[in-house]
Amino acid sequence: MDPNVVAKLESGWCSLASSGSKSLIKKYLTKEVLEDLKRQKTSFGSTLLDCVRSGFEHHDSGVGIYAPDAEAYTVFAPIFDPIIEDYHKGFKPTDIHPAQDWGDVNALGNLDGENKYVISTRVRCARSLVGYPFNPLLTEVQYKDIEEKVSSTLDGLAGDLKGEFYPLTDMSKEVQQKLIDDHFLFKEGDRFLQAANASRFWPTGRGIFHNRDKTFLVWCNEEDHLRLISMQMGGNLGEVYKRLVTAVNDVEKTLAFSHHDRLGFLTFCPTNLGTTIRASVHIQLPKLAANKAKLEEVAAKYSLQVRGTRGEHTDAEGGVYDISNKRRMGLTEYQAVKEMYDGIKELIKIEKQS
Template structure:
């Protein structure tokens, strides 16, 4: 974003409706998580709720530029980091390499696991060395997941049946904060998380 600022800055300004070179992304602030509640307490309308965010790990290039060794190194770092989570976030990391087809398809069918990249990711060179360096972590209740090296380095997901946005959002915020204590995220003072 610095080297190619002359190219990116006008695109960023146009896409974000006037975000100028001198503007800065606001500081990270999740807000008051207690203000979010259950959007459908009677369970009449909302089938499930999902909130997710993507993060890139500091010190690594974006997905299309990763080497196979970097994919593997990141997968190991993510697996080790997530194995230290406790409470409702405690779970298991499953590498895609060596995962049985039946297990993989079940996780995909249950909307827990990503598939190999679509044509856009393939064109962007983001599927190299597949499935090496990719994996999924989920907690015991399957309400908290982390995808490793799908499109982003990390895709952090909180979800559950029903409409309790408050519980889903609180879990996501807790998880992101816990992960960031262990693995620094790529951040730019002007642009925010990269």
Template sequence: MVDAATAEKLDAAFKKLQGTESKSLLKKYLTPEIFDKLKGLKTALGATLLDVIQSGVENPDSGVGIYAPDAESYTTFADLFDPIIDDYHKGFKKTDLQPKCDFGDLNSFVNVDPDNAFVVSTRVRCGRSIQGYPFNPCLNEDQYKEMEGKVKGIFEKLGGELKGTYYPLTGMTKEVQQKLIDDHFLFKEGDRFLQAANACRYWPSGRGIYHNDAKSFLVWVNEEDHLRIISMQQGGDLGGVYKRMVAGANEIEKAGSFSRNDRFGFLTFCPTNLGTTIRASVHIKLPKLAADKAKLDATAAKYNLQVRGTSGEHTESIGGVYDISNKRRLGLTEGEAVKEMQDGILELIKIEKSL
């Protein structure tokens, strides 16, 4: 059971949430009945309902409003997580299970724009959590450093096109910092949503960035998730980009098994990023289709694709460049998620050419 001080804070948080005009999924699904059922529970690592909901309480403009402080939270607080995940992912019922990890036939992925007429760049990333460690809000400083040490040991052994350098945030020189900013690699301390979830403690301890010599393979260590594994390059060679990400993820798993369960697949800090956790995207110019943004959105949605501005969510298109990615991450395999994106982008290019 939670202690008296936490129970008091939880009651105050619930009351505060009820008093807001929030349209978050947290407010929608944290009914008085669910609150009473979950408020006294605690995971083995000590996470409470307060850890789960505090970001959404402090930020009433949240879309979702909850985070998982550790892997066990997804089961301990399932009565809150399950309906939110089902709602956000547009259908992932309590009885649904994530398929086993399957990257698919890597040779079936192609260059979606061999003539370099439409695609500016291609990127595939996944999130991973190292088993045996809680997620950010419950990590202590020693655990941050311990995890960093484990993955650093793996980075030092990477060879071939993955070979590169690790840059710890602690003690980073101004020159290195500027170089990483210029390359658009450096991540900053978390936004207010992460701050409110207690996801940025002990900053910058245990955080850092690895990239290969060609700057086409990148790993963020202990930013929002334990690891963000990213592969990218100019042009439309999705096959090459995806193969590199898969090779990197397989090598990094040698640092320790990744947190995964049969229901949700790979587990990360945010319930929007479960299952495959894969986001495959292109920066692409489709001037004729994009002349009618509503039509572009509707056409992309037909192929389960999501259209964002050039710099991602909540941004505008710069110079007619859009960020288009697979939308579904749960309920299908890794290979299927990337194939869905590949097929959708090929169709959008075909439509653009026909206009």
């Protein structure tokens, strides 16, 4: 082990421990756990420092830890397991995530038949390719290799999923900004990801795929190797969910994804394991928005996460919130989406009665 790595871990830990941070990494990275893990390495070469550098740099992190490769969840289990249990509402080290189950794709309907509240609906999942580390350890060649595998697989999609892959390296700034403004494309600059070493060689190996109607998108090498996204205007969650399930099943025929018997699908961030499903709406709730405490209270009851219009670490623009299921582990894909469905229905009901 490089003594510089150990020294950075020790000084970073002392700084975090003496800070007012409320992060999960501060809560669970005790001196004993640090001593236990500070000289460990995965076969990809990642260390504890690769996991915690973002939380060490940003004491205002909510979680503060990322996995630099799939093995990190096992090698550094003494720190990942308690954080996973805390964030995922009691998913204990002895618990096993259920097998993939999309349920009845025709069972979910429209959240907002009146078209008064839900502006748009989106369901996405993340996937990591077997045999590659995650962002902090990817070489420039590996970024390009993943991009090639992903783009060639997506070129084979048919029907309403058929579309085109656009590498960021060939994309004009104008087109890039238009896609960002339309909430289609990811952007560089998240300080938490940058501190985690997740933005190396930007924009090499990054790209976006979308079908003709821009109702199905794939992000390549943003935070995870793959983000598969189904979205459309309005509140018809049933249509959005069915499209995503079809797409994931088609892509899985060609690409092998990193999966753990206990934790489910593995990704860069421990908040996004298991199903990795995030079902969300952009929704206007003016009365509830005026009473943020009430909004947060109802959201918590249904395990929903309330974020700004453009996602995490952003503000609500024009009173529009991004609200999604928070739980990803210990339940099936269908159950995760149904949890969001039930919670949004309840929020709309309260908004109408307010």
